[in-house]
Amino acid sequence: xxxxxxxxxxxxxxxxxxxxxxxxMVAKMANDFATEVPVFVGVxxxxxxxxxxxxxxxxxxxxxxxxxxxxxxxxxSTEDIQRLVGLTQDVSGRTVIxxxxxxxxxxxxxxxxxxxxxxxxxxLKIATLFYKPQAYKKDYKIHYTGVDxxxxxxxxxxxxxxxxxxxxxxxxxxxxxxxMTNLVLFGPPGAGKGTQANFLKEKYNLVHISTGDVxxxxxxxxxxxxxxxKSYIDKGALVPxxxxxxxxxxxVEKNADANGFIFDGFPRTNAQAKALDALMDEKDSQINxxxxxxxxxxxxxxxxxxxxKTSGRADDADETVxxxxxxxxxxxxxxLKDYYTAQNKYHGVDGVGSIEAITERLSTVIDKL
Ligand code: AMP
Numbered sequence: 001x002x003x004x005x006x007x008x009x010x011x012x013x014x015x016x017x018x019x020x021x022x023x024x025m026v027a028k029m030a031n032d033f034a035t036e037v038p039v040f041v042g043v044x045x046x047x048x049x050x051x052x053x054x055x056x057x058x059x060x061x062x063x064x065x066x067x068x069x070x071x072x073x074x075x076x077s078t079e080d081i082q083r084l085v086g087l088t089q090d091v092s093g094r095t096v097i098x099x100x101x102x103x104x105x106x107x108x109x110x111x112x113x114x115x116x117x118x119x120x121x122x123x124l125k126i127a128t129l130f131y132k133p134q135a136y137k138k139d140y141k142i143h144y145t146g147v148d149x150x151x152x153x154x155x156x157x158x159x160x161x162x163x164x165x166x167x168x169x170x171x172x173x174x175x176x177x178x179x180m181t182n183l184v185l186f187g188p189p190g191a192g193k194g195t196q197a198n199f200l201k202e203k204y205n206l207v208h209i210s211t212g213d214v215x216x217x218x219x220x221x222x223x224x225x226x227x228x229x230k231s232y233i234d235k236g237a238l239v240p241x242x243x244x245x246x247x248x249x250x251x252v253e254k255n256a257d258a259n260g261f262i263f264d265g266f267p268r269t270n271a272q273a274k275a276l277d278a279l280m281d282e283k284d285s286q287i288n289x290x291x292x293x294x295x296x297x298x299x300x301x302x303x304x305x306x307x308x309k310t311s312g313r314a315d316d317a318d319e320t321v322x323x324x325x326x327x328x329x330x331x332x333x334x335x336l337k338d339y340y341t342a343q344n345k346y347h348g349v350d351g352v353g354s355i356e357a358i359t360e361r362l363s364t365v366i367d368k369l
Pocket of ligand 1: 211213215234244264267272325
C-alpha cells in the first residue's frame with residue numbers, strides 16, 4: 001500500500017500486465033496501419049509513459065506528437081474541461097491515432113473531437129490504455145483499449161493524484177476506507193460464541209457468519225459441500241481449509257452491504273486467518289478485533305454434553321468427539337491468538353458467568369474499538 005497526500009492506494013495493475021496490454025495494442029495497430037505513416041498523438045500529462053512505451057514497441061515508421069489537456073483536479077473529473085492545446089502540426093490528410101492514458105466519463109473525448117474537427121484528417125482513431133466501461137457516458141467510438149478497469153480512481157504509470165504518483169511504474173487503486181466493524185469471536189467449542197453472536201449482531205447491526213452453522217445447513221440439505229463436510233465434522237476434525245475459505249468468501253459476498261461481520265468459528269487455522277485478511281483487504285476493510293471467550297476445558301465438556309441433549313448435533317452427543325474438538329482447538333486453532341496479538345487485536349474475555357454478564361464484557365471491548 002502507498003500513501004499520496006491524504007489518500008491510500010493499493011497495488012492494482014502490475015508493470016508486467018501493463019506491458020502485455022501495450023504489446024496487444026501495438027500488434028493490432030501495427031496490423032491496421034502497416035501501409036502508412038500514422039501520427040500518434042499523446043494527451044499530456046497522463047499519457048507520457050504510455051506513449052513512450054507504445055512507440056518504442058511500434059515496429060513501423062510513425063510520427064509522434066503531443067497535445068495537452070488538464071482535465072483532472074484531485075480525484076473528480078472537473079466539469080469544465082480545460083482546452084486542448086499544442087496541436088501545432090499540420091495533420092490534414094493523415095491518419096491520426098490519439099493515445100490516451102485513461103478514458104472514464106469520456107469528457108476529454110469531446111474536446112479531442114472538437115480540436116480535430118477542422119483539422120481535415122484522413123482518419124481519427126482513439127486508443128486508450130485504461131478504460132472504465134461503467135463510467136463511460138459518451139457515444140464516440142473508442143477503437144483500441146488496453147485494460148478495462150473498475151470505476152475507481154487510479155494512479156501511477158503517468159496518472160496522478162494532485163500531481164503525485166505519475167512516476168510509479170505500476171497502477172495503484174484508491175483504497176476507500178469502509179467504516180465496517182469486523183469481529184472474530186474466538187474460543188474453544190462450547191465457549192458460547194454462537195449465543196453471544198446472536199446478541200451482538202442485534203446490538204451492533206452486524207452480520208453473523210458461523211461456519212459451523214453453514215456446514216450444518218449444507219449437511220441438512222444434503223448438498224455436495226454438506227456431504228464432504230460431514231465426514232470431518234462427525235469426527236470433530238476440521239474441514240479442509242480451501243473448502244472452508246471458499247464457503248466463507250461466498251457468505252461474505254452474499255452480504256456485500258453489511259455494516260460489518262461477526263465471524264464465529266472462523267478462522268480456525270493460520271491459512272484461514274490469512275485468507276480472511278486478504279478478503280477484508282479486498283473490501284478495503286480489516287478485522288478490528290479478535291475477542292476470545294476464555295472457558296476451562298471441564299466446563300466446556302459439561303456445557304457441550306448438556307447442549308447435546310437438545311441441539312440434535314451428533315458432535316455434541318459423544319464425549320470422545322467433544323474432547324477431540326477441544327484438542328483440535330488447542331492443536332490447530334489456539335495459535336491464532338498469537339496471530340492477532342501480533343497485530344494488537346487480541347482481547348480475552350472471561351466466558352464464565354451469566355449470558356448477560358458476558359454480553360456486557362464483550363460490549364465493553366467492542367465499544368472501545
Ligand atoms: P462449530 O459449530 O463452530 O463448533 O463447528 C462445528 C464443526 O464444523 C467443526 O468441528 C468443524 O468440523 C467444522 N468447522 C466449522 N468451522 C470450521 C472452520 N473454520 N474450519 C474448518 N472446519 C470448520
